[in-house]
Amino acid sequence: MRLKVWRALAWGTLLESLRRKDLWVVAILGFLIMLFAGALGVFGIDGLEIFAKDLGVTVLGGLSSVIAVLTASRALPDEIRQRTLYPLLARPISRFDLLAGKLLGCTLVTWIAFAMLAALTSLALLSFRIPLEPVMLQYLLVKAMGLSVVCAVSLALSVYMTPSAAATLSFTLLFGSGMLVRALLMSYENASSGAGLLYKAIYALLPQYGLFDLGSRVVNRGWGPVPFWVVGSLAAYAALYGLAMLALSWHKFHRQAV
Amino acid sequence: MRRMAIGMLFGATFLVGFAASGLRETVRPEGTQIRPEVAEESSAASLLGQFRTSLSAWLWLRTDLYLHGGVEMRALSVQERAAGREGVGGADHVHDAMAKHDANIVTVIPSPERDFRGIFGEIERQKSAYRDMRQHTHADPEMTLPLFRLMTWVDPPFIAGWTNGAQIMAGSHGDEGVHKAQRFLEDGLKANPISVEILTDLGTLLVTEDRPYEEAIPYYRRAIEAGKRQWNHLGENGQESLRFAYRWLSLIYRNQGSLTERRAVAKEGLELFPDDGVLKRQANPPPLILRSSQRESDAMPQHPEPHDHGHDHAGHAH
Numbered sequence: 024m025r026l027k028v029w030r031a032l033a034w035g036t037l038l039e040s041l042r043r044k045d046l047w048v049v050a051i052l053g054f055l056i057m058l059f060a061g062a063l064g065v066f067g068i069d070g071l072e073i074f075a076k077d078l079g080v081t082v083l084g085g086l087s088s089v090i091a092v093l094t095a096s097r098a099l100p101d102e103i104r105q106r107t108l109y110p111l112l113a114r115p116i117s118r119f120d121l122l123a124g125k126l127l128g129c130t131l132v133t134w135i136a137f138a139m140l141a142a143l144t145s146l147a148l149l150s151f152r153i154p155l156e157p158v159m160l161q162y163l164l165v166k167a168m169g170l171s172v173v174c175a176v177s178l179a180l181s182v183y184m185t186p187s188a189a190a191t192l193s194f195t196l197l198f199g200s201g202m203l204v205r206a207l208l209m210s211y212e213n214a215s216s217g218a219g220l221l222y223k224a225i226y227a228l229l230p231q232y233g234l235f236d237l238g239s240r241v242v243n244r245g246w247g248p249v250p251f252w253v254v255g256s257l258a259a260y261a262a263l264y265g266l267a268m269l270a271l272s273w274h275k276f277h278r279q280a281v
Numbered sequence: 282m283r284r285m286a287i288g289m290l291f292g293a294t295f296l297v298g299f300a301a302s303g304l305r306e307t308v309r310p311e312g313t314q315i316r317p318e319v320a321e322e323s324s325a326a327s328l329l330g331q332f333r334t335s336l337s338a339w340l341w342l343r344t345d346l347y348l349h350g351g352v353e354m355r356a357l358s359v360q361e362r363a364a365g366r367e368g369v370g371g372a373d374h375v376h377d378a379m380a381k382h383d384a385n386i387v388t389v390i391p392s393p394e395r396d397f398r399g400i401f402g403e404i405e406r407q408k409s410a411y412r413d414m415r416q417h418t419h420a421d422p423e424m425t426l427p428l429f430r431l432m433t434w435v436d437p438p439f440i441a442g443w444t445n446g447a448q449i450m451a452g453s454h455g456d457e458g459v460h461k462a463q464r465f466l467e468d469g470l471k472a473n474p475i476s477v478e479i480l481t482d483l484g485t486l487l488v489t490e491d492r493p494y495e496e497a498i499p500y501y502r503r504a505i506e507a508g509k510r511q512w513n514h515l516g517e518n519g520q521e522s523l524r525f526a527y528r529w530l531s532l533i534y535r536n537q538g539s540l541t542e543r544r545a546v547a548k549e550g551l552e553l554f555p556d557d558g559v560l561k562r563q564a565n566p567p568p569l570i571l572r573s574s575q576r577e578s579d580a581m582p583q584h585p586e587p588h589d590h591g592h593d594h595a596g597h598a599h
Contacts (some may be wrong), residue, residue: 073347088380165408205389211397213360223397231401239410242418243351246410253407257401 025123028116033131036098040132048168049136053085054078054141060147072153073242079144080238084166087137088197088232091170095129095177096189099276118185122178122269129174134167155241158248162237165254168261169235173197175268176230182272182279187254201233337436344432349417351391351410352391361387369414388414422449433469441518443469444482460491467476476496477515480504481522484529494533505549512553524554531563538568 040046056079063075099122102108111121141163145155176196180189207222214222234257240246368384379391388552390411396402405411429446432439443466444509450460466483473479484500508515509521534543535570547563554560 070424071431073424074428074431075341077343088349208391208396208398209358209361212395213364221398226401234401234404234408237408239351239353239482240408243410245349249408253404256404259410 025120028120029124029127032116032121033109033128036125036128036273037131037135039101040094040128045090045132046136046139047252049086049090049139053140056082056086056140057144057147060150061150063272067240071149074163075151076153077238077242079148080162080241083137083140083144084238087133087140087166087170088173088196090136091129091133091173092190092193092197094132094180095126095174096181096193097186098125098129098178100186100189118275121271122182122272122276126175126178126265126269129178130171133170133174137167137170158237158240158246160252161248162241165235165237168257170234171266172235172240172261172264173232175265179268179272180214182271182275193273196230197232200231204231205231231260234260294308313580334439337432337439337442340428340432340435341442342429347425347428348419348422349414350412350420352412352414352417352464353409354386355389357385357387369417369569383417403440423453426450433472437469437472439474439478440469440478443473443476444478447482447486451490458484464485473513474585475507477504477508477511477519477526478522480507481526481529484526488529488533494537497528498533501526501533505546509553524550524560527554528557528559528563535563 059074059082060079063064063071063078101112102125112118116124145159148155173193177189177193180192183189204226207226211219211222237249240249289526292392295380309442328488336409341538353469354369357366362385366387367388369388382569390405390409391402392413393406398405426446426449426568429442429449433442447462447466450458450465455460463483465487466486469479470476470483480500481504482528484504487497487500488494499524504523504526508519510524511519512523526544531543531547531550534540534546544564544566550560551564
């Protein structure tokens with residue numbers, strides 16, 4: 024029963040995204056990828072294969088993450104602003120169902136956009152006769168998991184703050200958490216035991232988006248696929264962190280006056 | 282009273298702004314290597330300049346990354362060095378600069394014994410391009426040549442792009458590589474006519490490739506002139522290049538038998554680099570009796586060696 028409700032809500036989110044022409048943005052971004060690839064082709068790709076692949080994977084990861092944040096941080100506030108939330112809540116569905124359905128819908132929209140961009144990037148690379156290795160499939164799978172975590176975090180933040188603030192904070196976490204983790208790793212060795220504990224706590228709380236990026240193995244030569252236990256662990260982490268964010272959203276939303 | 286205070290504040294602000302233009306010569310003296318003035322008057326040009334600088338810096342970092350097979354490296358922090366931590370070092374020390382670089386870098390992702398993250402650290406090591414880089418080797422530098430061309434095309438004032446790209450070119454494809462490197466550096470010189478690094482590297486390229494000394498001397502002369510003019514604004518690399526220009530030039534004069542010029546150049550160099558062992562020896566040659574005993578090993582070497590590894594190698598031919 025619940026699955027049916029979540030599926031219906033997710034489908035509604037996807038249709039809403041199509042109505043808002045969000046996927047047009049993806050198409051334009053894809054066009055820009057092709058345009059940039061064309062410019063690189065004019066300059067000459069000989070010897071720049073690794074760089075072209077690096078650029079493709081970086082742009083693909085960056086754009087799909089941006090789409091995830093923008094989609095998820097607006098999903099719920101838009102329903103409230105357009106007053107379409109009331110007829111939804113008048114139906115026999117719980118607020119948790121609403122949040123779960125929205126999260127599934129946002130993840131679905133992001134995955135479709137990601138698939139479109141990945142297809143265009145692969146096309147651009149193949150047009151330069153740059154081969155794609157099996158690890159690329161793992162990259163796509165793991166990145167898709169990571170995008171679901173981005174959606175969960177953005178949705179949770181949008182429950183606690185305005186859509187703009189949620190989007191800003193999501194972007195800060197998206198692009199800044201990696202740097203913060205590096206800083207924690209560097210500082211840990213010389214830190215006191217108290218500070219060390221604090222670093223560990225901060226690390227545990229931060230969403231580890233960087234773990235879902237296999238880009239460096241895709242780009243550079245001589246790196247094969249990652250072991251399956253790594254993919255499995257990342258799937259478990261994504262599920263756990265997503266559930267935690269969902270619980271956090273529900274904690275605020277279930278008693279929020281709308 | 283309040284109005285008067287506000288008026289005075291505005292007046293002071295105006296005066297500071299007005300007088301600030303007088304500092305122009307202090308902060309940007311004539312002759313220093315500066316981006317085109319158009320960047321100061323056009324915000325679009327300024328933005329473009331910043332964009333290309335950022336892009337070339339990013340390309341530079343990517344080049345380093347590809348040379349290390351995708352393994353991200355970082356420099357040791359001051360605290361780490363103070364705590365006695367050592368870099369990973371390299372196994373293919375073909376160049377002093379690279380050896381020095383490798384002695385001060387470690388992997389960005391820490392090794393298991395230095396990582397507090399447990400399974401998360403292990404996942405990161407498994408999912409990334411990571412390996413133990415102690416005594417590592419580098420990928421074929423030739424693969425990075427297109428990137429050097431790209432970064433200097435994007436950002437012509439990026440000196441390190443010209444000099445490092447030329448070094449890699451000269452080290453591959455024999456004579457053809459040397460010619461390519463020379464053309465590359467000359468292109469760099471057109472974009473940066475007073476660059477001490479490019480001028481010195483051009484001279485050194487010619488000397489070390491068995492070309493007549495007369496071809497290299499003008500470049501060293503120009504490097505020294507440019508270096509003296511910009512002395513207060515030369516960075517570490519610029520100063521090192523200037524030091525090398527003095528050393529090479531004095532050694533060339535020694536090999537040509539022009540003892541007066543040799544001493545004059547070395548003495549001039551010592552004014553800027555008073556502790557330089559090679560220049561000291563060139564400025565104050567040993568007594569005649571000692572020189573005659575050295576003559577066999579010293580006699581007209583093909584290439585003088587300007588390096589100073591803590592002791593004097595001026596007479597060493599390689």
